[in-house]
């Protein structure tokens with residue numbers, strides 16, 4: 011079986027870690043056998059944007075639809091304002107390909123630790139379900155009286171019943187599939203009384219269909235406190251596009267490093283390819299130095315492998331990664347002294363011995 | 365000199381800690397002499413809302429204007445949807461009385477510690493400046509097709525040049541007044557390309573007037589990572605209404621407990637009274653049990669005392685609080701075993717010995 015993967019390394023360490031992921035995935039398929047990856051790499055990056063004026067060609071999204079999955083490195087480079095690069099590349103992919111769920115698991119990998127003094131490995135095991143298609147990332151809003159003292163700019167967050175119901179159902183299904191069957195829903199419905207109140211309402215409505223799932227509701231500000239002071243009390247979490255963006259970065263930090271955290275941008279209908287990317291950015295300060303942590307990239311790759319149907323291979327890859335971190339073969343952000351290549355080679359070697 | 369203070373204890377532990385604050389402030393003025401507090405207490409609460417249908421009477425805001433400062437406990441109670449209680453009481457006060465700055469200092473008090481394993485007391489000393497009048501708390505937006513499958517709700521964030529310039533200037537002035545003279549500005553201008561880009565633009569414009577202040581810019585998601593993993597690198601922080609709401613709760617947790625964190629809602633023009641409140645909420649689960657941590661209330665009271673011009677008394681109050689925490693007289697959230705009254709009496713006794 012051949013899985014056709016399109017890679018968009020993008021900018022900065024996106025390139026380093028996509029290379030690493032391809033290497034590891036190739037070793038995985040060769041070692042396990044029974045399936046293959048056919049990789050295509052697209053040079054859609056800020057560097058090329060500066061030269062030719064576009065991130066994706068006019069038929070870019072149509073091109074992506076031809077593949078089974080998209081592997082994404084990172085986008086963003088000092089040359090280009092961030093809102094241009096993101097709206098030129100990653101955001102239109104998420105939105106147009108109907109990737110309305112962003113799944114962000116967080117746990118403390120073997121051989122690593124939380125910066126929280128009292129947080130043991132088993133205390134932090136979260137699954138953050140991020141609404142990925144609307145909310146604060148609608149793109150709507152604008153600027154009036156630009157350049158005058160009366161300039162006024164708006165950001166419009168859009169919450170639809172359809173968009174909210176589908177993410178709630180996905181979150182409840184996820185919670186149900188996990189041993190603890192707990193779902194915490196996050197909003198800021200005390201201060202934002204329109205869309206956030208709709209979220210609350212739909213959450214309680216959908217909850218009625220999932221009586222085996224234990225639910226609670228948090229305000230986003232108080233949620234950060236709970237994550238820090240009572241990580242054990244949380245299991246599955248559902249939040250808006252912006253809130254989950256913030257909470258998932260915090261989650262990654264509390265699990266040890268932003269360098270390990272994966273994300274899956276899913277179209278659960280499978281009408282379009284889904285996209286897999288580590289949650290870290292392009293990190294211009296360490297780009298090309300060979301020191302980027304490839305673990306988030308490997309974990310994202312494992313989620314991709316699982317999504318295309320190779321469950322066993324996904325488990326094997328994660329096992330290899332954790333065997334390697336357990337032995338202390340880690341980059342600096344995790345307290346180790348290896349580079350990207352050292353960790354990558356160790357994971358490849360580990361796969362071969364599994 | 366008599367300072368006329370109007371107290372709104374509000375709901376839940378708001379009542380417990382306002383009582384405690386009044387006790388401590390009374391001891392402070394009696395012991396130090398030279399000034400007095402004239403307290404008026406208003407019964408604007410959710411309990412009364414349920415009975416009479418309003419939080420504030422029609423002339424409520426006009427009443428508040430007659431005082432030198434407002435001391436606020438907390439608002440929010442399970443009987444009343446949160447967006448009703450907040451928009452009925454705290455938010456109109458902040459907005460109508462032109463309290464466009466919300467100042468939220470965070471540091472680790474003597475005798476307390478951060479939940480972060482590697483964070484020493486001197487590593488965390490932040491001053492968060494929150495925009496308090498517009499942004500995500502504009503209240504604009506609405507719901508269409510309510511009750512139909514096509515329901516759509518919006519939240520509109522409003523950013524004006526005037527509103528942004530004034531908060532930036534306040535933040536730069538604050539940064540300049542602190543030893544490290546560092547200011548970190550937070551936005552999400554990569555995903556939100558209208559209002560957030562205006563923030564970035566005005567930040568760099570205003571920065572030109574403050575060349576002695578060292579600046580940097582963070583995205584709100586990455587900011588949470590930096591707060592957890594590199595607290596020492598931060599000093600003064602300026603962020604939007606929502607972002608700073610989230611970051612200040614996180615900051616409080618990282619400094620040990622949400623129970624210690626103060627906030628000052630300031631009208632820097634002094635045309636209106638400013639309002640002082642701990643950042644914790646009404647905490648229905650522990651209300652009336654005598655166990656609420658009054659330290660955030662005392663710290664908020666100290667900021668109020670400073671604002672009305674009694675600098676020495678403010679310093680004395682904070683010294684007394686920290687002498688008490690240093691000795692281990694603390695509530696449970698800080699690892700101690702005292703109740704609200706125990707801590708309050710200890711602070712009063714300490715003031716008398718200073």
Ligand SMILES: CC(C)[C@H](C(=O)O)[C@@H](O)C(=O)O
Pocket residue numbers: 096100255289554555585
């Ligand atoms: C790059 C950016 C648009 C993105 C986001 O905000 O969604 C990133 O922070 C993430 O978490 O995937």
Ligand SMILES: CC(C)[C@H](C(=O)O)[C@@H](O)C(=O)O
Pocket residue numbers: 200201231450454609643
């Ligand atoms: C009570 C609520 C409106 C408030 C806010 O969001 O501003 C609170 O969380 C705070 O931080 O003061």
